[in-house]
Amino acid sequence: MNAKLIMGLAVSAALASISLSAQAGNTAEGLDAKTAEIVKRDFRDKGIAKATRVNQDELQAMCSKYVDKLPAKLKTRLEAGESDAIKWPADGKYMGDWKAGEKLAQSGRGMTWSDKAEDPAGGNCYNCHQLSAKEIAFGTIGPSLLNFGKIRGNTEANQRYTYSRIYNAKAMNACANMPRFGHMGILSEAQIKDLVALLLDPESPVNK
Amino acid sequence: MNNSTVKKLIPLLVLATSCAATAAESEISDSDRIAQYREMISDGNPADFDEMRGEELWKSVAGPKQATLEKCDLGKGAGVVKGVYTELPRYFKDTGKVQDLESRLVTCMTTLQGIPEEVITAKPFATDKKASDISSLATYVVGQSKGIKMAVSTKHPQSKEAYEIGKRIFNYRAGPYDFACSTCHATSNVRIRMQDLPNLNVKKDAQTAYASWPAYRVSQGLTRSFQWRLNDCFRQQRFPEPKFASEATVALTMFLAVSANGGEYAGPGLKR
Numbered sequence: 001m002n003a004k005l006i007m008g009l010a011v012s013a014a015l016a017s018i019s020l021s022a023q024a025g026n027t028a029e030g031l032d033a034k035t036a037e038i039v040k041r042d043f044r045d046k047g048i049a050k051a052t053r054v055n056q057d058e059l060q061a062m063c064s065k066y067v068d069k070l071p072a073k074l075k076t077r078l079e080a081g082e083s084d085a086i087k088w089p090a091d092g093k094y095m096g097d098w099k100a101g102e103k104l105a106q107s108g109r110g111m112t113w114s115d116k117a118e119d120p121a122g123g124n125c126y127n128c129h130q131l132s133a134k135e136i137a138f139g140t141i142g143p144s145l146l147n148f149g150k151i152r153g154n155t156e157a158n159q160r161y162t163y164s165r166i167y168n169a170k171a172m173n174a175c176a177n178m179p180r181f182g183h184m185g186i187l188s189e190a191q192i193k194d195l196v197a198l199l200l201d202p203e204s205p206v207n208k
Numbered sequence: 209m210n211n212s213t214v215k216k217l218i219p220l221l222v223l224a225t226s227c228a229a230t231a232a233e234s235e236i237s238d239s240d241r242i243a244q245y246r247e248m249i250s251d252g253n254p255a256d257f258d259e260m261r262g263e264e265l266w267k268s269v270a271g272p273k274q275a276t277l278e279k280c281d282l283g284k285g286a287g288v289v290k291g292v293y294t295e296l297p298r299y300f301k302d303t304g305k306v307q308d309l310e311s312r313l314v315t316c317m318t319t320l321q322g323i324p325e326e327v328i329t330a331k332p333f334a335t336d337k338k339a340s341d342i343s344s345l346a347t348y349v350v351g352q353s354k355g356i357k358m359a360v361s362t363k364h365p366q367s368k369e370a371y372e373i374g375k376r377i378f379n380y381r382a383g384p385y386d387f388a389c390s391t392c393h394a395t396s397n398v399r400i401r402m403q404d405l406p407n408l409n410v411k412k413d414a415q416t417a418y419a420s421w422p423a424y425r426v427s428q429g430l431t432r433s434f435q436w437r438l439n440d441c442f443r444q445q446r447f448p449e450p451k452f453a454s455e456a457t458v459a460l461t462m463f464l465a466v467s468a469n470g471g472e473y474a475g476p477g478l479k480r
């Protein structure tokens with residue numbers, strides 16, 4: 001390598017570092033960091049919704065950073081972590097009472113700053129899914145679950161699958177738009193069983 | 209507002225009460241219902257009352273300095289109101305900040321009238337069927353941009369940065385439900401229960417949604433500002449409360465306003 005070339009390389013390296021530092025605030029990383037700083041400063045406690053709610057776990061941070069399109073390896077790793085953290089029912093039973101499940105599915109209440117600490121959270125299921133044919137005011141963010149049990153079958157494998165989906169939808173799709181009802185402590189084990197029954201019990205209005 | 213408008217408002221209010229009661233069971237989607245309201249009040253919107261109230265506030269002396277807001281610079285020079293909303297948020301040299309309409313109104317009320325910021329931001333939203341001054345003022349200002357195309361600039365480096373940060377806040381997932389704005393507003397043709405959700409990443413949806421706020425909420429009997437709209441969506445997102453007119457809310461507004469560029473400003477709007 002001759003001296004001229006070395007000089008040239010040194011100069012272009014110096015130039016590159018100057019332009020980098022001038023733009024530090026405008027790189028994707030710089031903007032991500034600044035966003036996190038602003039968000040942490042600009043939200044405050046209101047009722048049960050504490051300011052610390054803006055702190056992200058790794059999954060939330062990665063889904064935000066990649067706008068829900070995770071690199072394959074990261075996606076696999078995150079899903080495995082979510083899956084390993086699923087707490088399965090100790091008694092090995094997945095089905096509860098579909099009537100209680102329907103009530104939960106109807107309730108859109110829970111965890112906003114206008115909810116009270118003593119108000120139990122509902123499932124919000126109808127906000128996003130069609131379930132019972134009778135309820136026509138259903139949302140469409142999630143797939144229709146009408147006839148879910150009739151179509152899939154009420155096998156133990158399906159009960160276990162449905163339980164895991166409600167407990168933590170992110171175990172199968174890291175950036176799914178469905179909340180992690182069990183993982184985040186929104187619903188109890190017994191409540192999730194009631195919802196599994198709502199979806200799979202042949203007597204449930206979902207399958208009539 | 210003329211007499212015939214007032215007459216048309218009466219059945220509207222009756223409809224509003226009955227709709228609020230049956231909203232959950234109703235088979236008509238919100239968009240259909242809103243179309244019905246629009247038809248009924250084709251030449252008037254209850255937000256007109258708020259616009260008039262805001263105009264009066266703009267022109268009345270107030271605060272320790274006993275001044276009006278008529279020298280307030282909303283971006284096109286002191287006292288200019290016409291068309292300003294279509295270029296907000298924007299960078300302001302005097303504060304060195306990017307500001308939306310409401311944060312800029314706070315600046316004018318503190319500097320010109322001497323009203324302490326804490327007093328203005330303590331109760332920035334209407335409550336108990338009563339308008340708030342700052343939201344009436346905002347309603348007055350936006351009314352002077354009717355029919356003008358949204359043209360928010362990101363030329364200034366700080367405006368560009370606000371846009372980029374706003375986009376990140378839009379996709380910022382957190383809280384017990386892992387929600388971001390994008391959970392509800394980044395897919396086309398979806399709804400929550402019967403409420404249609406705009407896909408704010410799509411220009412046409414962003415234009416219609418953004419350019420129709422502030423808006424009169426029939427179900428609440430109040431005119432609501434854009435800061436309120438963001439505040440209530442953060443509530444549904446299970447987030448803590450965004451501080452009124454904070455940098456986070458202004459950046460998010462910048463992102464949404466730029467997404468709406470080219471659309472004709474059509475507010476103050478009318479919503480369920």
